[in-house]
Amino acid sequence: MYKLFFAVAVLFSTVCSGVFAQDSLIYLQNPSFEDVPQANHLPKGWVNCNGDAALAPDIQPSGDFGVTTPAQHGKTYMAMVVRDNETWEKISQKLSKPLKGGKCYEFKIFLARSEKYIGQSEAKGGQANYGTPAKLRIYGGFSACDRQFLLAETNLIVHFRWLEYNFRFEPTDDYTHITFEAFYKTPNLFPYNGNLLLDNASPITPITEDCEEKPEVAKVEQPKKDSVVNPVVTTPPPAPIQPPVAEAKVVLNPNFSALKTEDLSKGQTFRMSSINFAVNDTIINRASYPQLDDLVKFLTNNPGVLIEIGGHTNGLCEDNFCNRLSQRRAAAVGNYLISKGVVQERLVMKGYGKTQPVSAVKNDPKNQRVDVKILEL
Structure with missing residues (x-):
């Protein structure tokens, strides 16, 4: 009787594990x-x-x-x-x-x-x-x-x-x-x-x-x-590019909603390093939404502020491709802000391609970024 019960239990366990595997x-x-x-x-x-x-x-x-x-x-x-x-x-x-x-x-x-x-x-x-x-x-x-x-x-x-x-x-x-x-x-x-x-x-x-x-x-x-x-083409290792741009007046990953107009100055730049896109595309990753929503809140609370949204790429692509991609990414960020109620006239979207690197290494992720610059107060 015990052996029969054990055999039935093993069979039931095997069947169930197969069902659970299929269900997954x-x-x-x-x-x-x-x-x-x-x-x-x-x-x-x-x-x-x-x-x-x-x-x-x-x-x-x-x-x-x-x-x-x-x-x-x-x-x-x-x-x-x-x-x-x-x-x-x-x-x-x-x-x-x-x-x-x-x-x-x-x-x-x-x-x-x-x-x-x-x-x-x-x-x-x-x-x-x-x-x-x-x-x-x-x-x-x-x-x-x-x-x-x-x-x-x-x-x-x-x-x-x-x-x-x-x-x-x-x-x-x-x-x-x-x-x-x-x-x-x-x-x-x-x-x-x-x-x-x-x-x-x-x-x-x-x-x-x-x-x-x-x-x-x-x-x-x-x-x-x-x-x-279709011969295989290998990509050469990353090489140094032009010297990086100066980092004056740059604030990394700001808490936008905590900022006030008196804290700002014309030309000040805020680097949104958590804004990420699909590879070689303009699709904003969902994980980027919280910082963008924080920027929306800041612009809503400070209606006199005008900003430039600057798109930047790494140095691995051709000039024209980089320029076009960075412009489209800047526009994607701008369109997101507009969809949340920000007036379009308060935004300037500009693509800089790979012309303003912050690192001398072409494929450094720091070069691929979105910057927000204060144009008017």
Whole structure:
């Protein structure tokens, strides 16, 4: 009788542990992107994040645009492009249950590139091949298409056959939605036409191991022809750049709401080092909101103050790319303040690119920052 009870207990424990393990998984709807092959259409379960339905990704292989790569799993897969007019495609959906902030997860998906993807150039007109490699970015957010936090990012997908990519990521909040985005080589001076193929995504699995590993291709090597068509380019080590700018009248991480007009002087600069963005993008990380809200409170309490919002980048990108990115980031901060009720006329948004470093090392995080300067009292 005791042996029977013990056997039943072991069986119950095994079954329950398997159930609990399954319950811990986070599932995607239609992870293999199965549907009727057609251009400018999304498979069931996915949302178009591109605004215009005519610019939606494609269910392939439909034969449209010359794409004939067979699916890795099932019959169809998702194909997304980046365009030479600086637009790119994104898809999104709600997760079966939220990610947990501070917890480590593992995720896998098969990726490839189509050698041919014939369409129209949005910037120049005429026929173009969208065959240039693109990369995959994965975001967590709180609604469809919300790119709140960059969970993971691949290198450029240069290979033409399907390879499985493994990711480990640690969200900073309890994100309810996931967004997949095709994106350019970064940093990149000019946008270009490229494509990215996605298939057979796994459930998102919580793990207890180290979460610092970078995405890697699993089990298979890239074909030799890809290494010839797309040679690997290594980045040289960081080198010293121009001398850093003087740090006069700079206040680090101020408590804005405690400041009064009599504490200020024209030209005084406040460095908001806790304002962070997604990599090579203008998306403000959610962790930056408290300091921005503190700035809103200060501006509300001091209606006569006019400020400049200065965006600054590190020194790793080309001049034009740095200038454009810093200007867009400054505008993103300004738009956040305006959305909270600050009058636009009190704000000047300016991008300085990499022209005003505070460190002589190109990739020093201190160089990538947002400064607030007092223009008028």
